[in-house]
Amino acid sequence: MFEAQWFFWGLALPALIAAAVVLGANCLSRFAWVVRIAPAFAVALGFEVGYFATYGWPNLPPVEAQEWVFLVLRPVALVVAVLVAARGGAATGVAWLLRLALAFGAGPLLLQPYLEHTWTAGQAWAWLAGIGVVAAIVWVLLLGLEKRAVTRDERKHTRGWLLMELAIAAGATGMAIMLSGSQTLGQLGLTLAAILAAIELAGQFTKYDQLDTSHVDVPLVILVGLWLSGCFYAELQTWQALLLMLAAQVGWLVEQPWLRRVQGWRVVVVRLAAATLIAGGVVIEAAVRFSREATDAYY
Numbered sequence: 296m297f298e299a300q301w302f303f304w305g306l307a308l309p310a311l312i313a314a315a316v317v318l319g320a321n322c323l324s325r326f327a328w329v330v331r332i333a334p335a336f337a338v339a340l341g342f343e344v345g346y347f348a349t350y351g352w353p354n355l356p357p358v359e360a361q362e363w364v365f366l367v368l369r370p371v372a373l374v375v376a377v378l379v380a381a382r383g384g385a386a387t388g389v390a391w392l393l394r395l396a397l398a399f400g401a402g403p404l405l406l407q408p409y410l411e412h413t414w415t416a417g418q419a420w421a422w423l424a425g426i427g428v429v430a431a432i433v434w435v436l437l438l439g440l441e442k443r444a445v446t447r448d449e450r451k452h453t454r455g456w457l458l459m460e461l462a463i464a465a466g467a468t469g470m471a472i473m474l475s476g477s478q479t480l481g482q483l484g485l486t487l488a489a490i491l492a493a494i495e496l497a498g499q500f501t502k503y504d505q506l507d508t509s510h511v512d513v514p515l516v517i518l519v520g521l522w523l524s525g526c527f528y529a530e531l532q533t534w535q536a537l538l539l540m541l542a543a544q545v546g547w548l549v550e551q552p553w554l555r556r557v558q559g560w561r562v563v564v565v566r567l568a569a570a571t572l573i574a575g576g577v578v579i580e581a582a583v584r585f586s587r588e589a590t591d592a593y594y
Contacts, residue, residue: 301482304348309341309486310493316340317494321501328380330501334458334510335376337494338487339369342517345486349479360528361480363404364520371397372516379512394434397516399427405523430519433540437511440546456563457546458498460570461514462491464543467574468521471539474581477529484521487514518543535577542577545569 320333346353346365353362371393378390402423403410410419440457469484491514522539525531548569549562 301348305345305482305486306489308348309345310489312344313337313341313490314493314497317497317501331380332377333501334494334498335373335380335513338490338510338513338517339373341490341493342369342483342487342513345490346483349482349486360405360520360524361483364517364524367404368397368401368516368520369513372512375512376510394512395431397512398430398434398519399423401430401516401519401523402426405520406527409527426523429537429540433519433544434512434515436544436547437515440544441511456495456566458491458495458510460545460566461511461518461543462488462495463567463570463574464539465491465514465518465521467542467578468518468525468539470578471535471581472521472525472529472531474578474585475525475530475532477525480521480524480529483517487517487521490514531581535581538573538577542570542573545573 314337316337317333320329323329343365346361350361353359353365355366357363357366375390375393375397378386378393406422409422414422437457465484466488467484469481469486469488471481472484473481494510522531522536526533526536545566549565
């Protein structure tokens, strides 16, 4: 069960810190680069506080899967965000190379026990290649979704609700992993959800027209780490992880020809309702399975 103090240290405080970073950067709006990079640093700093509230100090070198996410993958994603904010041709190219490295490197880092003790060479190549391709596709789709907007108002609208969709996916990921056998990993998902929701709310008062795609990379690499850890170190099903990835992509739904006429608040309703339906379905199935297994164990 949750300790009462975790709700402050692991949820409220990370969310408040993330919101403060975004709002504070807005006060320095004359420095456009600071505003662009603020969401990425808000996620990183808030998640750092939430991680320590859940796990304490990580081991050096990393041992557990979540330590690799915290000590290696997350900092590299932050470097990607900095390069994107720099808006240089060479910097953008390096950022994409690092994204590919993260997509295809997350598996080998997080799944070392399987590589050393469980899989054959053929199985390892197949799993790692599949994981890398899926992670890269999710990354490309999310970045493409961010770039769909062309005007200032559309950009603010699209990016704000993309963060909320990621928050819904992160919260459902946390709940599903907790119901699948790992409470602490699940708590990290809830922490990320609180941070993203806080950034979304704070973002309504910031200069979103200056924000580049820098704020997607850090939360996405954390989500990829949670999905992999949940599938291989808890009992999260592969199809559940895929549905949670889909929940983060529902913004593409309103791009379909039969929904392009949806405008204004209806777009918000469609996007958030779709994300909630998909993510909620995963949590409900995990809860039913948890209840059934608990009943079977009792008898």
